[in-house]
Each structure stands twice: as structure tokens, then as C-alpha cells.
Amino acid sequence: MTEEFTTVIGLEVHVQLATASKLFCRCSTKFGAEPNTQTCPICIGMPGTLPVMNREAFRLALKTALALNCEIPPFTKWDRKQYYYPDLPKNYQISQYDLPMSHQGYLDISNPQGEARRVRIRRAHLEEDAGKMLHDELAGKADSFIDLNRTGTPLLEIVTEPDLRSPAEAKTFLTELKLLLTYIAVSDCNMQEGSLRVDANVNLHITPQQNALRTGHFSHQSEPLATPIVEVKNMNSFRAVERALDYEAQRQWQVWQETHQRLGDVPKQTRGWDDAAGVTRGQRSKEESSDYRYFPDPDLVPVTVSPEEISELRASLGELPAVLRRRLETDFGLTPYDADVLVNQGRAVVGYFLEVAHQSGDAKAAANWVTQDVLRALKDRGITIEQMPISSGGLADLIQKLKSGEIPSPRAREVFQAMLDERVDAAAAMKSIGIAAVDESELNVLCEKLLAANPKTIADVLSGKTQAIGALIGQAKKLNPNVDPSRVRELCLQLIQAQAGGTP
Amino acid sequence: MSLLQQTASEHLRKLESGEVTSVELTESFLRRIADVDERVGAFLRVEADAALKRAVEIDARRAKGQPIGRLAGLPVAVKDNLCERGHLTTCASRILANFRAPYDATVIARLRAADAVLIGRTNMDEFAMGGSTENSAFQATHNPWDLERTPGGSSGGSAAAVAAGMTPLALGSDTGGSIRQPAGLCGVVGMKPTYGRVSRFGLVAFASSLDQVGPFGQSVEDVALLLETIAGHDPQDSTSLDAPVPRYSQTVNQPLKDLRIGWVREHFGPGLDSEVEAAVRAALDVYKSLGATLHEISLPHSKYAVATYYVIAPSEASSNLARYDGVHYGYRTDETQMLAELEAERKQLAGAGDRAGLEMLDSALVRMYRRTRAEGFGPEVKRRIMLGTYALSAGYYDAYYLKALKVRRLIRQDFDRAFEKVDLIAGPITAAPAFKLGEMAGDPLAMYLVDLYTVSANLAGIPALCLPAGHSKTGLPIGLQLQAPPLQEERLLRGARMYEQATNWHKQRANL
């Protein structure tokens, strides 16, 4: 049957930029300090104080914009967004209105169905954060409490076009965005600490058939029909975003069926996600509060960006996840799955893989070892790749010994485990678990012994049934677990040929 | 009183030669304040003890031959909108009546570094909004030349203090004429430097793109001295100019050669008081006699300056003053009363079954804001907040604010063109001498139009100065305004000094 509706989603993401000091003053941005211990006359907005822009904040914002394929206009300025709230001491937020520092970018993702999707970025602009207001409703306190530690922390607001077509897709976008931000190290993206905050605009496009069924008019109505847009807030994890949007889509579908309200019929609504209850709730918003009276901040001067600065910064970005995935597939022959697993682990793991692949000369083996054994080890031990006991060189060595037959493949994992537990190299690990390379004379003796004991096999081989040798290999392994089966095979065949040739 | 006849520069020479100590000097100015300020009302707070303590310390350092600053031992009065760590800074407003800044304004730090003696805080129009100093929440200031009349404003306290000989030097701030106009009405010298020449850090903002701190003195020489002390780049002010500061006081006495003085056709229109016009024309003749050439110029957009100013200044003010909400500092309304009032209204509306009314009823927080600001601000400040909020609000932004920013550029371009032909522009500072206190009450527009000759310099960001250039038949001072291109303070001061040395108006003192 045909889809009843499409969920149309646009996201507004606020990312805290990883600077040491605030956007306009020199207070620390460290999280978790005692309330109001990281403020100064400037971020408290005291009379007479003035803002001065943090160079690093602008640089990080620019870096992110470039990573998001945004256009960087040569001229940008800051404006005051005016509204009264106790966590906003000046009662205006220094933000950007008509000339943001970047716009018209995109981020490519592959959605849960594995389809490639290009999500357009409408704009990304640099602004200051507000403080925190706490109210203990249970305690029935008469007052709300304000902590200004976070006030003035640099934020990058990233606004997408309504290009996302399902809650799951929205989640995928956010995961890819977070990965990108971590790759270019502009933010720690810690949602619990509020370094990454997500709001969503969502509505439904009712497919024509559905609408036609309702109205009975099949003739016109080729355009899908849009329901009123709702802004969803307080989603504190990517999972929450997905759940909230799922809920909201269903809710809007219900409302549509009851009211048939279209986009424009009612003012834009804001709803808050209640994660515990699993529902969104309407938030009453005063209509006057929507008049922000933006105007250029006379205390700040504009910033101009030259093509040189842009190319310089672009060069500093390093390889971004999308590019890296492609390179692992094309240059190293990894499966899209393996490439994805590696890249999603972050730059360090990819770096580790590249070293192993390079030193072992076997990318495929390297990929298998890293995506399986190494990642499992990290997970089991709750450690990072930097803390991994087996160096990339060590793993490469293991892979080579495996190829040369020094390590019989069945025992490779034992060796890996020993290297891990005893923090030793492959050779030492082999010794400790009793793998010794079997020397030729020893192997000769063993094979002659076997042939002598198995005249039938010799006869079979001579009569052309070479595979009969298999029986000997089995016996050889019983006698000495370290023997390399392929060598046993070769040697036995040689000896048989020799004997045959030797008989008159 | 001999003190009155002497300029700051003369006091400084005597301090250096040891003829007088800072303590003696400070004491005599404090005595003068005690004698006359009851009638003038120039000071909001006189910091006698702190000043004397400072004077003693500076005298000691001088005696020991230790290094001392350029203004060592010289009293300076400061307008009450400049923050000083641990001291009150009220902006003559109820809402900041108890505000003690935890930091120093850059100009205050520079005065201290120069070993000036901060003698007290001067009265002003609330948040520097006004031209008569009548908008102070605390007291009126009277013109030393006629106590019935206004000293002008908003820096009326600083102007009157210098005019009445209660301090040799004073700081003011000028957003639309607030230094130059009171200087003119009080017969002293006052200067608005190029925008960005003096740091605004610690100056409580009125209209950020127009505000500029500047000096008052009894002579151009004094003003040069004070300006060179406070001017210069400040990394804490993004709009501060990073340009070297000449030693104005060392060149101020050198006359300018081949000086080209421009006079503005539009300045001599109807409404210009005949005595003022006569004084200005006489001043032009003085320049001619000094070898300058006179040139008629036109500033075609100057007639729109007041309209432009009264869009831009209130718009910025409405935003700058939003922070006074009773949350983080300053005055807050009585919450018990506030909550009771709200409850009463809620009952009343509920009783009447007025659903819409209940919907629209303020939350406790919004009512706290509204009462705090209603009780904390005076009428003129409220008027400008309303005007600016309106000009920036949805639907009006383009017609008012954006339009004004464009006309502002045209006004600046008029000046740029004019300064291709002339070195300085000379003209009136106000259309008439000081008006009577209360004369303009209830007619805000008429009051705004007083700024006709002064606001252009703020809109264009150029330096401008006002110095004494005559008296009316009734004995009121008449000022002459000189304007120069951006960063041409040195030219402005030397040009002004030429006139000053050729005349005696600056030597006249109000007798109190």
C-alpha cells in the first residue's frame, strides 16, 4: 500500500565550540564549576562593559562551516537578538541575523536504508550561549535560580533545510554530524553537558492519493499537502530525537485526520519532549516574544574573511569521514561495511588501521583484525586505541608471521590474546604458548616415520590419488601440533617421488 | 578668587615648581565647592577624603622625587556614568542608585595612572539623555552665569563645575552634543574626540555608536592636556582606534598656517538667535584677521541630522538599557507588593470572567521587570526606550532604523566632501544661549531640536570642540563650535587655541 504521509524534518543544532575562554570575555568555559564562579562584569552584562570577539571561536566556527561545505561570505557581522529572560543578562543575545558567517552548505549521509542523501545546510552562525535557570517545582520554591557560568560560551548554530524524511534519518544525520565535528575537533559534542543541543521542525506531507481519497477529487491535487510545522524542543539524546519525532509524526497524523489543518492555518507551535512520559507537550509562547528587534551590535565590528584564510583553514581540516570511507574502499579494498565501522571509530582507530595495513602489506587482514579483535579488546577493556597494549607494529608483525606460516593459522588468536595479556611482541607470545617453528630435519624424520608406517598411502599416491596424503597430515599434527600442514604435504610427496624414482 | 583665574596648565606648572602642593590645591577647590555648589548643584558626590588622601600621597612622591604622572596632583571631576571600582556609578538614575562597579573604566584607570586627584562625581541627565541636566533623578544643576537657567546637558554637572571654578578639569560624555552644548552654555571649553579616540570601556552606554568620552577645561590648552591623558587604543573596546596619540599639549600653542575655515550655509537659517549669529560671524572675522581664509560650504543633509539621530540613538538606547531589569544588579521593585498587585488583578479579571484579560495578564517575572523599570527610570528615559523599541519593532525597522543608517552615511559624506575644501568648520553650538530651567518641560520635540548643530559630529564620528566666543546682552555665554576631520584633534585644538589667544572670552568668569 502507499505511504499515508511523509515526515518532513529540519534540524537546528547548537554546538558548543571548544575554546578555553568565552566568546566575548576571558572567563573559563569549563563545565561543572560551582554556580556563578565563572563570570565577570562582561558576561554578567554589567553597565559599561564591552564585548571583544574570541579569535579562536571564530576560527573553529569557520572550520566547521567549511567541513559542512558552506559558502563563506567575505563580510559578516553580529546582531542583537532582543528578548527578556533572566539567564540572558543583557536581555539581548549577540547572534547573527541577515549576514551569517556561513550559508548554503550540505552534509552527505547514507540513510538507514543505505541510500545516499544530501542534507542541505541553510546557515551556520556564531553566537553566545545563555546561562541556566533552575526551578525546583517539587520543592515549591518561590524563586527561580540563575547560574551565569555558561553565559557567553561560544555556540555555532547549524540550521538544515527540511531535507530529512524520517526520524531515523534525522538520527543518522546527527550521528554523522557529531562524527564530523569530532574529526575536526571543534567540539566535544557532549549532549549530557549541553555541548550539543538539537531542536527540530517537523510537519507532514500528506501524499496526494491519501488526500484524494479524503476529498474524493482525484483530478487535481498533484502537490502533496503540508500540515502545520511544529518545533520540538528538550530532546537530550539522539535516541530522544528519534523517539520524539516518531511520536510527533503520529500525533500530527492524528490531528490531521481530525482537523485537516494545513500549513498556515494555525501559528507555528512549540512542543517540549517529555522523555519519561514519551510524549511531546505544547509550550505556551507569548506572541510578543517573537519580535526580536534584531539590529547590528554597535559594540562589535564586522569580520572580513579572505580567500587565502579560507584555503588555509580548509587545508587544516584533514581527511573528513566521507572521504576517508571512500579511500578505505577504493585504495584498500575494504567493504563499505568495514570502512564504515573503522571510520565511525574516529581518527585514531583509522590511523591505527592504516599503520597496520601499511606495515603488514595486507589491508584486508589488517581490517579484519582491527574491526574484530582490536575493537573487541578495546570494548572488553574499556580502553582507547591509544591505550591498546598491541602496537600497530606488533599487530602487523603478527599478520606477517601468520602469512609466512611461522604461526599456524588455527593458533593466531591465541598469539593475539597472549600479546594482549602479557603486553609482549608476537615472537615472545609464540614462545610463551609453545609455538616453535619446526625445522626441516625434524620434519624429515617425522615424514619418513609416517611413510614407513603407511605403505598403503604411498601406493595410493603413486597410483595418482594424491589426496590420500591428507591422512598423513592429520597424523603429523597429532605428533607435533606446530607442524605446518602444507609443508608436511610437500615433503611427503617429495619423499614418495624420490622412493619411486629410486626403485629399479 | 585667584584660583578661578588660573588654568589647569598653570596649576600644573606651580605644582611642578613647588609653589603649591596638591593638598593646598585640592583643599582650595574643595573649599570652593563647599562655598558655591549648594547653589549650583554640579556634584552628586564630593569625594573630599579620598581626594585629600590621594593628594597627600602624590605630594609625598613628588617630594621624594619619585616618578609621577602627567596630571600629578591636579583635581579632576568625573561625570557619573564612568565606572570606578568599588565606587557608586549612578548615571543619575534611580535604577542604579546603589550600583558599585567591580571594575574600572579605562579612562578612570588612565586618570589614576596620570596621578590625577578624583575630586567627585558630577550630575547629568539620567543615562545622559537630555540637554539640560534636568532629567537627573537626584537634583537639578544650575548655570553658574544665571542660576535660573540650565547649564545644558547631559554633562551639565561637569560643565558647571568647571565654569564655577570648583574643579580645573572634568570629564563628560558626548552622544549628541552632551559635552559641547553645556560647555557652550556655561562658557568653558569642551571637546568630543573622534569616535574611537577614547575608550568607551566602563562608560555606561547610552547609544554605543555615538557615545564618546571627552574633556572639559577653562582653556583649549587644558583640554589638550586632559585629552592626551585619556586618549589611545584600548583592547577592551572593539571600536577603539589603534592610532598613536600626539602630545597635544605640546603643539597646541603653535598657530596653523594657511588655515581654511569653512562656514556652513545651512547653519545660518531661521531660528538662529541674532546675538549668537553675530558672535559666530565675529569669530569668523577673528580668524580672518589671523590670516585664515573663510569658505562658504554646504552640508545638504544636515537638516536631517536631528531626525536621523532621534532614530539611531533611542534604538541603541532601548537595547543598551534592557539590562536594567532588577535581576543582576541595581534597583528591583518590592516583590511582595508586586505579587499582591498581580493577585488582585487576577481576582478582578476572574470575577469579571474576563478570559482574554487573564490570558494577557503579566507573569510574576514580567511584572517584576515592568514595575522595576517603571519605578527605576524617569520620563525622558522611558520616552526614548519607547521610541527606540518602536523604531526597531517588526514592520518599522526599514522605514526608521535602516533608513536612518543610510541618511547617516550621507551626512558623513557631506563632511568628507566639505573637508576636501576646508581644514576646520566653524559655527554655532546652539541656536540660543542657556534657556530657563523648566522652560522646555513637556515639549520633548522642542528639546530635541536644541541638538540641531551638535548631533552631526556624533553621527559622522568626527571630532568637535566648543569654546567661549561671546556673551549675550543678558551676560550669558555664547559658544563657538569647531569641527575637524576624523583623528585631526591636533588641528582642531591648535585652531581653537589660535582664536582663544586672540580673544578674552575664556578668561571671563561667572561671579557667584
Next chain:
Amino acid sequence: MSISRTDIEKVALLGRLRLTEAELDTMTDQLAQIVGYVDQLAEVNTGGVEPMAHAIELANVFKDDEVAPSLPREEALATAPHHDGRGYLVPAVLGD
């Protein structure tokens, strides 16, 4: 543009001012008068003129990303009308 009393009431809320009935009346008259005067700007031809937001036009002014000591909390809160020693207090704001 003429200003109505309703406009004035809206603006008073936007600007968080509480005006008495009498104040609303005078404010309406005075603003109407001032705005009437300001309306003359409309006659200026500003076609192709760039708005001028700053008196002196600078660009690219930055500070370095260096942390300096913050204000001791006691000092920060010292000027606050209502605080509990840890933070600022305002009349309860519930919901959003």
C-alpha cells in the same frame, strides 16, 4: 505613520515598561509628534546608499583565547538585588 494607543501598549510590553493610563496617553501623543518629525527621513533619496552602523568603520578586532580569573562569586552577587549566596533569584518561572 500614525501611532495608536494599542501600538504604545504593545511597545511598552516589548520594552518591559509599565505605564499608567495617563502615561500611556501622553506617551501616545508625544511619540506621535516625534515620529511625525522623524518621518521626514522618507523624503531623502537613499537609493544605493550603504547603511552606516558605526561612526568609524573598523573590521576584524579580536582577543586571544586566554582564560583570565573570573570575578569572585561574592563580588559578582554583591550588586544583585536578590540572591542566595550561590546565584541570582527571580520570581518563579515555571514551565518553559
